Amino acid sequence: MGRYCSRVFTLVTLLLVLDNSGVEQEREALLQLRRSLVDPSGLLSSWEGRECCRWEGVNCDRVYGHVINLQLLPQPTKDETSTYSHMGSKLLLACGELNSSLLRLRYLNHLDLSGIDSNHGRIPEFIGSMEELRYLNLSFANFYGMVPQQLGNLTELEVLDLHNEYENLVVDDIPWVSHLQSLKYLDMSGARIVNKRVLMQVISMLPALSHLSLSGCRLHNFHMSSNHLANFTSLVHLQYLDLSSNHFEGPIPSTLFQNMTSLQHLDLSYNSFNLSIPMWFDKFTSLAHLNLEENDIGIMYQVHTLYLNDNLLGGILPSSLCDMELFNLNLANNSLSGSIPDCWKGSLSFLTLSFNKLSGVIPRSLGSLPHLTTLHLNGNHLNGELPQALDYCTDLVILDLGENDLSGRYKRIGLSAIG
Known part of the structure; x- marks a missing residue:
């Protein structure tokens, strides 16, 4: 009996040592990330000492102490969002490509790099290997070039925010998005989507989606035709839809919207819709916000x-x-x-x-x-x-x-x- 208890104690001790070793690796990974960033405002000045869980923007699991949440910049207020890219460029600047030390944060499920200035760097492919991620925010981070298809490996992802300005990001092969079956929030506003032909079909394959933003993606009537919206009405859980600042024109199509009865927020501003607002809008009993600014249309129902x-x-x-x-x-x-x-x-x-x-x-x-x-x-x-x-x-x-x-x-x- 004594020998058995001794072995159990030895095993537990070994596991604790290995676990502490893992936490130490995570701490070193964060320090490597910090060394790859220019921090003129001292936002990461707390990143020193042994207790990385106390560092600004770092949250850890309460039981084992592993890093599970990393947010480099504080979330902006709603009024600051439009100028976030400019604000970020003054706060944190990446020196070269994003450091792959992030891969050693094996338990990380929340990664928020929004607002940093990546200096026109590319979104690294290795992020697609961080399979524990449920939240990924790369918005207004001055990333440039192709969005890696490897992000489609993040099958646990619930939030993906790629909102950017000036079409810096290019989505070349959109079908990888359909692999994100747990996705609830998708924002690709400002991205240049090359293969728009299958965009709506891909989005219709996301059964849990409740928030969709495609503002400023150069979409036009072709993407609202019946051939491209065959399954789009399956988005019955969609509550937030932003299609503003695109190139839609003519009457508002019933094919796209009439079965989205859970909609609470609909933004169609800065397009060229015309004629009257369709009477089937009265089916939107949950609609609380409707924005039709800068169109050519005329009058409506209950919001x-x-x-x-x-x-x-x-x-x-x-x-x-x-x-x-x-x-x-x-x-x-x-x-x-x-x-x-x-x-x-x-x-x-x-x-x-x-x-x-x-x-x-x-x-x-x-x-x-x-x-x-x-x-x-x-x-x-x-x-x-x-x-x-x-x-x-x-x-x-x-x-x-x-x-x-x-x-x-x-x-x-x-x-x-x-x-």
């Missing part, structure tokens, strides 16, 4: 945020707008005419109808919007006196009524209504 500014919308404002559960409504810079409907109610806080051809009086029902903070009616042909009911809009901060033919005063702040 919380509706931006249709800078289009070619004509006709009158439908009273059905009053029945929508809107928080933000922007219809500025169109050709809308007639009077403003007098039926407003609900939680609307932002209303912009400026620079249209609207006429008549300002409706009294606007005073039934207790949460209204911003009201732009400037640049129309409105006349008459300001309704006293506006005094009930106690949260109103911005009121712009210029370039109209109005009279009266907004008593709460004594603002003259002149145009």
